[in-house]
Amino acid sequence: MFVRNLARVARQQQTGVARSWIRSFVQLREVPTDVYGHTTPNESGVRLSLSKKPNAVYIGTIPNSAVASFRQAFEAEKEAKDDQDDREMHPSQLLDPGEFSSHQKFLDIAHKTIGEHIQNCPVFSQLAAAEQGEKSLFFHIYDLRRPPPHGRIPEVEDIVGTVRLESGKIVPNSYEPNAMYRSVTPYGIFTVSDYLNSKIVSECEKSS
Incomplete structure (x- = not known):
């Protein structure tokens, strides 16, 4: 569907x-x-x-x-x-x-939730580990509606936030939101991993 x-x-x-x-x-x-x-x-x-x-x-x-x-x-x-x-x-x-x-309230919840749980996300942990192989110290958490080619920086409107990497792992509490992120673009609507999505849905329902 x-x-x-x-x-x-x-x-x-x-x-x-x-x-x-x-x-x-x-x-x-x-x-x-x-x-x-x-x-x-x-x-x-x-x-x-x-x-x-x-x-x-x-x-x-x-x-x-x-x-x-x-x-x-x-x-x-x-x-x-x-x-x-x-x-x-x-x-x-x-x-x-x-x-x-x-x-804006949704974006605030999304950023807060991602910041709390991003280091435990299987998808972005694997992507960050691969990026670490390129000697990167930082990794962009991007919207999955438009994944960039390997080694390329995502479009600024697709970068949800940025984290710091250490020994191939996402450093907890290092997430920084991107003020230029857009929840809807011509490529689709807000899309993150299943793990993060479930956490955000839970928080959105609690905050209603």
Whole structure:
């Protein structure tokens, strides 16, 4: 399933599920990120959240007009894919960053949670260990929606934060957030490892 249920929100204004997925990060996650759409209290738009719970802290919001555009893009892409089975759906066709309003409280929770748990994350620990082989003292924690080629620095809007490395391991409490990070870009929505995602979801639900 790929953002199908968020398209349904445009028709029914009910909770739905979206997946932000591109082939390049499939190997770094067991499954694509689940993103849930919850109608705002005044019904002016949809809150995008990592949690099924409507009251959990959400990533950000999109207006109803953007939901309608999303549905149209999804249906058009689905029709094109039916005609060409190997065609990949591209997130930039499905969610317009210009229509997205980021929720600062979510970013605060995400940064705090990542800072507390990043050294225990299997995915980023392995990536950092490989980077240490390049004699690096620091490692960028990047959004998995757009992993950089090996040895390349991620785009600044995709760098969630930076950690210090020591003997091939992430130093606890060394995480520094990147103020230039964007939770939505043309490449998709906020996507981290399964381990970090579960921790962030838990904190978002606690803070609701």
